[in-house]
Amino acid sequence: MSGIGVGATIDGRDPKSKTELREALRDRPAAVEFYSTALVGEHVNKRFTGETLPEDVRLDVTGPNPYNARHWWANVELTTSKGLRFDSKKIPAAKPATAAGDGKPGAVKLTGLTFNQVQALRETLTQADLENVTITPTTATFATDARTALHMVEEAKDTAAAEFGGTGHPVQSLHAPIRKLRALAGVA
Numbered sequence: 001m002s003g004i005g006v007g008a009t010i011d012g013r014d015p016k017s018k019t020e021l022r023e024a025l026r027d028r029p030a031a032v033e034f035y036s037t038a039l040v041g042e043h044v045n046k047r048f049t050g051e052t053l054p055e056d057v058r059l060d061v062t063g064p065n066p067y068n069a070r071h072w073w074a075n076v077e078l079t080t081s082k083g084l085r086f087d088s089k090k091i092p093a094a095k096p097a098t099a100a101g102d103g104k105p106g107a108v109k110l111t112g113l114t115f116n117q118v119q120a121l122r123e124t125l126t127q128a129d130l131e132n133v134t135i136t137p138t139t140a141t142f143a144t145d146a147r148t149a150l151h152m153v154e155e156a157k158d159t160a161a162a163e164f165g166g167t168g169h170p171v172q173s174l175h176a177p178i179r180k181l182r183a184l185a186g187v188a
Contacts, residue, residue: 120173
């Protein structure tokens with residue numbers, strides 16, 4: 001079985017622990033993305049989600065970040081005979097994908113937002129958009145799919161840029177939420 005050196009993200013952020021990665025693979029495989037760290041060869045720029053893992057390929061995960069925080073290592077593999085395994089232990093079959101933690105199908109949750117990012121979302125989204133978004137001090141949960149949420153925030157950023165200019169708050173504070181939504185929506 002071949003192995004690929006990878007990093008992993010959950011909802012666009014680095015997993016804090018192996019346990020968090022294992023639980024996300026079990027409960028929300030679509031929220032987990034693996035990205036190759038290879039600089040040359042056939043594995044350059046390869047990406048997989050917890051739902052699109054290749055069979056009979058071992059992913060050698062370095063976490064929480066393979067470039068600047070190498071604190072733990074794990075092996076993830078999907079085999080025809082043994083199913084999905086994490087550090088050689090079987091992971092139960094994945095549950096159907098739901099929202100990132102809120103139980104609503106199709107919802108998207110952004111976590112780890114800063115005060116300015118949360119303020120920018122509150123200030124730039126329309127009232128109609130805000131009815132479909134639950135905002136806390138560090139999270140924003142959109143009651144839509146990732147692409148619709150991305151479109152909503154990009155439109156708000158464009159409107160704010162036309163009104164306030166393209167530099168400074170609130171426009172600059174929307175870049176990180178947009179990057180997270182792009183990753184969740186699978187948009188480059």
